[in-house]
Amino acid sequence: MxxxxxxxxxxxxxxxxxxxxxxxxxxxxxxxxxxxxxxxxxxxxxxxxxxxxxxxxxxxxxxxxxxxxxxxGRPQLDRALLTSKTDELDATIRRLTVMRDGLRHAAACPAPTHLECPKFRRLLERLTS
Amino acid sequence: MxxxxxxxxxxxxxxxxxxxxxxxxxxxxxxxxxxxxxxxxxxxxxxxxxxxxxxxxxxxxxxxxxxxxxxxGRPQLDRALLTSKTDELDATIRRLTVMRDGLRHAAACPAPTHLECPKFRRLLERLTS
DNA sequence: ACTTGACCTCAAGCCGACTTGAAGTAGGAC
DNA sequence: GTCCTACTTCAAGTCGGCTTGAGGTCAAGT
The missing domain is CATH 1.10.1660.10 (Multidrug-efflux Transporter Regulator; Chain: A; Domain 2)
Known part of the structure; x- marks a missing residue:
């Protein structure tokens, strides 16, 4: 087979x-x-x-x-691990999404450097917090 | 300051x-x-x-x-890089989302092993393709 | 004057995830 | 029977991203 x-x-x-x-x-x-x-x-x-x-x-x-x-493995433990990994992943996805939006904006933004753009800075603040 | x-x-x-x-x-x-x-x-x-x-x-x-x-840097080039990175990031986010859903389901799924669960397999197929 | 504590440099080490290279084996084509 | 090709093992090397350790500087406190 x-x-x-x-x-x-x-x-x-x-x-x-x-x-x-x-x-x-x-x-x-x-x-x-x-x-x-x-x-x-x-x-x-x-x-x-x-x-x-x-x-x-x-x-x-x-x-x-x-x-x-x-x-x-012990399935019990696997399930717990899985759940915690899922949560981690979820957090990662959220942060990456913010980052993606930031990058997308930065690529289009007319400000001379990205750090001068208020929109970009706000996104950064969402990341730092 | x-x-x-x-x-x-x-x-x-x-x-x-x-x-x-x-x-x-x-x-x-x-x-x-x-x-x-x-x-x-x-x-x-x-x-x-x-x-x-x-x-x-x-x-x-x-x-x-x-x-x-x-x-x-030359801003021109930066912008191009930024755009391509954004696209990469977007793809990553999509894959991670599929993975997260897969894990979430796996954590709750009653099937003895995850690979036997049809839902989980379908998610895997979305990843492989 | 001297110790303490926070800082410094520079070289070497470490960890995860592989890759590379040398040396060997097993099976089929000719 | 020997050549090729696809496989094997095992040890060592590589690369990114730091960390660790030895030894030095400097300002403030007692």
């Missing part, structure tokens, strides 16, 4: 083999096993890689991601 | 002195000058630090942040 060599995973995901090996070593992917020496992945690896990539973009460490999605 | 020693900046911002010195070395803060040996900052440093912190959370490198807010 959907069994894949590492090369195929590289081609389809764009993730380098060295990174895949590294992720396996860290316990993030690659549960299927070996055919002789060589690793065998299943289709699920692409989901996992997507999760990892987004998780990284969200500022989570590999350890945190591993803990979040490990199938071995 | 609002002149501050490094200790005061540390106390008010929570940013360690070593980091402040490092940021200065990298050209991100600290334009006011020295009183003898010791650095003198003005109130604006807090805005800058807020910008840096949010920028970092948005995944920008210190170099990129320095380039974005350097007062010395």
């Amino acid at each position: 959907g069994e894949l060599g590492i090369g195929e995973v590289v081609r389809r995901s764009g993730v380098p083999a060295s990174t895949l090996r590294y992720y396996e070593e860290r316990g993030l992917i690659g549960s299927v096993g070996r055919r002789g020496l060589t690793r065998v992945f299943d289709q699920g690896v692409f989901q996992r890689l997507a999760l990892i990539s987004v998780g990284r973009a969200a500022g989570f460490t590999l350890d945190e991601i591993a803990r979040m999605f490990a199938p071995d | 609002g002149e501050l020693g490094i200790g005061e900046v540390v106390r008010r911002s929570g940013v360690p002195a070593s980091t402040l010195r490092y940021y200065e070395e990298r050209g991100l803060i600290g334009s006011v000058g020295r009183r003898g040996l010791t650095r003198v900052f003005d109130q604006g440093v807090f805005q800058r630090l807020a910008l840096i912190s949010v920028g970092r959370a948005a995944g920008f490198t210190l170099d990129e942040i320095a380039r974005m807010f350097a007062p010395d």
Whole structure:
């Protein structure tokens, strides 16, 4: 069925083999096993890689991601961790949104330097507070 | 007026002195000058630090942040950079939002493991695509 | 005069996340 | 049987972003 060599995973995901090996070593992917020496992945690896990539973009460490999605964990603890991570993420999103608006404005604003623009300064204040 | 020693900046911002010195070395803060040996900052440093912190959370490198807010640059180029950064940021926000919703759902979902939950899988597909 | 405390410099170290390189193996094509 | 290609391991290197430590300066307090 959907069994894949590492090369195929590289081609389809764009993730380098060295990174895949590294992720396996860290316990993030690659549960299927070996055919002789060589690793065998299943289709699920692409989901996992997507999760990892987004998780990284969200500022989570590999350890945190591993803990979040490990199938071995105590689910109770996972849920709590998940909730707190969700809240963190929510805060991050809000701050990024403010930042994006600030940048968007700065790109269009006629003021000589951004720090002189009152609108920009107000956005900054929202960030500092 | 609002002149501050490094200790005061540390106390008010929570940013360690070593980091402040490092940021200065990298050209991100600290334009006011020295009183003898010791650095003198003005109130604006807090805005800058807020910008840096949010920028970092948005995944920008210190170099990129320095380039974005350097007062010395060609404004033309700055604006272009700003616009492209804004777009990047926008994409990041969208992905993080999907991720947040995924996590939120996962935290509440009764499915034994998250990957078995159809809702969660659909979110993942939105990420992979 | 001397200690204390806050500041300084500069070089080296550390952590996370990978990448690179050297050296080996396994299977198929010719 | 030997060459190619795709894989393997393991140790070391890299890069960004700081932190740590040793050793020095300077102003104020006692």
